[in-house]
Amino acid sequence: xxxxxxxxxxxxxxxxxxxxxxxxxxxxxxxxxxxxxxxxxxxxxxxxxxxxxxxxxxxxxxxxxxxxxxxxxxxxxxxxxxxxxxxxxxxxxxxxxxxxxxxxxxxxxxxxxxxxxxx
Numbered sequence: 001x002x003x004x005x006x007x008x009x010x011x012x013x014x015x016x017x018x019x020x021x022x023x024x025x026x027x028x029x030x031x032x033x034x035x036x037x038x039x040x041x042x043x044x045x046x047x048x049x050x051x052x053x054x055x056x057x058x059x060x061x062x063x064x065x066x067x068x069x070x071x072x073x074x075x076x077x078x079x080x081x082x083x084x085x086x087x088x089x090x091x092x093x094x095x096x097x098x099x100x101x102x103x104x105x106x107x108x109x110x111x112x113x114x115x116x117x118x119x
Contacts, residue, residue, distance in 0.1 A: 019068040028088040029055060029062045029080055030106045032115040036085065043083040047076050
């Protein structure tokens with residue numbers, strides 16, 4: 001019986017160590033301005049386990065540090081989609097997209113052109 005308990009504890013310990021406390025990744029998120037940056041980063045921080053979220057306005061790269069024991073990339077992406085921002089592989093619902101400020105309508109060519117002049 002002791003051997004079974006020891007083996008079980010070893011397996012549980014191995015599985016818990018397999019998850020990274022400070023996993024790092026980056027994802028592409030659409031947006032055009034500093035209001036988008038604030039909205040995207042705030043959505044990430046509301047996701048339990050996210051330690052750092054920095055979105056770059058020019059490159060659209062969202063750099064993340066998160067605890068894999070508490071969340072995963074798909075959950076973080078869902079939080080970003082919920083506030084109206086598309087990722088490279090997923091599109092926010094029209095309802096969520098329509099909730100963003102008019103100057104943040106990154107799917108609108110006129111808005112994109114307007115923001116490209118800010119360089």
